[in-house]
Amino acid sequence: MRDHILLFVNGTEHQVSGTDAFLTLSDFLRLRLGKCGTKIVCSEGDCGSCSVLSGRLPQSSSQNSANQFEYRVIDSCIRFVFQLDGCHIVTVEGIGDSKNDQLHPVQQSMIDCHGSQCGFCTPGFVVAMAGLLENENSPTEDEWRRGLSGNLCRCTGYAPIVAAGLAASKVGCEKLAARFDETAMAESITSKSSDSIKLDSADGQSVFSPTCLADATEFLAAHPDAKIVAGATDVGVQFNKGRCEATRWLNLNRIAELSRVSIEENEIVAGANTTWSEIETVCEGRFDSFKKIISIFGSPQIRNVGTIGGNIINASPIADSLPFLFVCDAILELTGSDGTRQVNINDFYQDYKQFDLQPGELLTKIRIPLLPPNRKLELYKVSRRLDMDISTFTGAIWMDFDGNQIAEAGIALGAVGPVVLRLRKTEEFFRGQTFSESTMQQAGDIAVSEITPISDVRGSKDFRLQLTRNILLKFFHQSQQEALA
Structure with a gap:
């Protein structure tokens, strides 16, 4: 000890x-x-x-x-x-080489490109930029903008900062290991x-x-x-x-088994301490729609330490990961001094901030089944700004098809009740229906009857009811556009 x-x-x-x-x-x-x-x-x-x-x-x-x-x-x-x-x-x-009185290439390019005005935010930008170059040899402009989405500046309008990053990319820089x-x-x-x-x-x-x-x-x-x-x-x-x-x-940071993530047979198995950056990486090519959601619901700084287990246990009805985990029927592994048990995430939440976690138990693993072939999955997030904003509304929809008929469907919505809600009646309605705009409109009537949204600072009750109808129609039109592409 x-x-x-x-x-x-x-x-x-x-x-x-x-x-x-x-x-x-x-x-x-x-x-x-x-x-x-x-x-x-x-x-x-x-x-x-x-x-x-x-x-x-x-x-x-x-x-x-x-x-x-x-x-x-x-x-x-x-x-x-x-x-x-x-x-x-x-x-x-x-960041710089103080022994030789030499600036880091990012620091020099910030000077050359006039990337600093009041200067208060500049150290944070410099560190984030150096970190990006530590892990990427030549970031593109889009990668610079994504990599700096967690750093705010009230003076420069960001253009000189991005220009400084691109200039530093051309120079190259010594890695910290050296x-x-x-x-x-x-x-x-x-x-x-x-x-x-x-x-x-x-x-x-x-x-x-x-x-x-x-x-x-x-x-x-x-x-x-x-x-x-x-x-x-x-x-x-x-x-x-x-x-x-x-x-x-x-x-819990020093328990190695809680930070491991792997692909085992037909599922992603993530320790509860797996960071969102790691989840984002493992989802690429497997759950690209979820990877896209992850990339905007937190900054790189947050994703590098925030965990999937924390998002689940925090039990927020607007948690961005939960609709996805609900429709995937993710399995939670709960461990206490008496042993381990498994619970489907759809059965885990009992009321606002209340869940099926016994005294002395920890969430230790999350098992996310991979999608069956040809299943169509779409995720939705509505917020006032694109990056790093709390959701006004979240949703997840998947469908399996038999020709032009819906064989099976899964729907979960967030920010429409005290917990994320799985819309079982709407799912049942879809079974055997023709995949059409009319079907989606009828489903919208059933869906709004299953939710209990409230009005708050991020949106009104009526707005969330309308969003519920809208994402069903959006799912249909997205599918039609993809079929024509």
């Missing part, structure tokens, strides 16, 4: 314990290490001004003689220090990687970070009040806004 967090910042080792371990990473960098290039604006993971690069050894590092870290851009304002054991954090101060002694860092980290961690602070907070699932379930059984964190993209916001009063924490 270890009583400190081991992490590296710009190549320098730090052992963090006590109260400092419960700080957000941005506060630790600024207040404890004086790394004030990391800016704080929203404290919600929305603006990207606090962006840093988080490097971790790959899970197969024991077979990787280079010990090369994998770097991903993250929001440091909603990441706790106690989540970062075994990480190498690179801040804007560590600048930091990753072998020494890897040796230090791996020598302690099997230790569980127990931390206590002077103000009464405590956190347990186990390395195996059995220890986690045993701890949760003994401490049912513990706040569970994995990605913490939602908990971090609550903490910063004074709405999280937890004093005892269970950190």
Whole structure:
């Protein structure tokens, strides 16, 4: 059992314990290490001004003689220090080559292309841009725009920043592995990687970070009040806004089996800690419509740490993943000290923020069946802006066809009730019907009778009722256009 967090910042080792371990990473960098290039604006993971690069050894590092870290851009304002054991954090101060007084190509191109005005957001952009070049040799303009969707600027209109990225792509840049002694860092980290961690602070907070699932379930059984964190993209916001009063924490980040994702026979099997970036990758070519939804419901910084399990357990009726998981009949694996059981996600939610999770149980795996041949699946998200916005309405529809007849159908909608709703009556109506605009209109009448939307700041009840009708018609017309293509 270890009583400190081991992490590296710009190549320098730090052992963090006590109260400092419960700080957000941005506060630790600024207040404890004086790394004030990391800016704080929203404290919600929305603006990207606090962006840093988080490097971790790959899970197969024991077979990787280079010990090369994998770097991903993250929001440091909603990441706790106690989540970062075994990480190498690179801040804007560590991006350039300070020993030779040389700027990173991104920094130089931002100067040359006039990519900075007031400058407050600039460090976050520079870090995110360096991270993109760390993982992509020559990003296209579209890749630059997507890669910087989690960084906001109120001055430049983004055009000079994108131009700076494209200019840096032509120059090329040295990888971080060539600048930091990753072998020494890897040796230090791996020598302690099997230790569980127990931390206590002077103000009464405590956190347990186990390395195996059995220890986690045993701890949760003994401490049912513990706040569970994995990605913490939602908990971090609550903490910063004074709405999280937890004093005892269970950190699941160090349990390797919860972060594995694979294709097994005819299903995707994802550990609950699988990040959205990893889910996005594994869905390519298998669930392209879901990959598209994933790419816009969070920034790269959020997708690099936010987890599929967190999205499910957060139990929001507007969670972007849930309609898809509902119509796929995803199976949830729940593990407690008494063993493991499986529950179809359609049976998991019982009411708003209430679900079939027994005391002491953890969500550990999600099994997503792959689509049968020729099944047509479409996903829908309506929001006020395209990227990084909370949904006003979400939906998922699949259909199997026998000629021009609908053989089977699946429909689930979000933001139309206290939980995501599977529209069983509408599904039953579709069975054996001719696939036509008239059928979709009739189905719309049944669908609106199955939902109970409310009016809120994102949309009215009537708007959501109309959207329910509209997506059925849109599904039909999309299918007709594809048939003619």
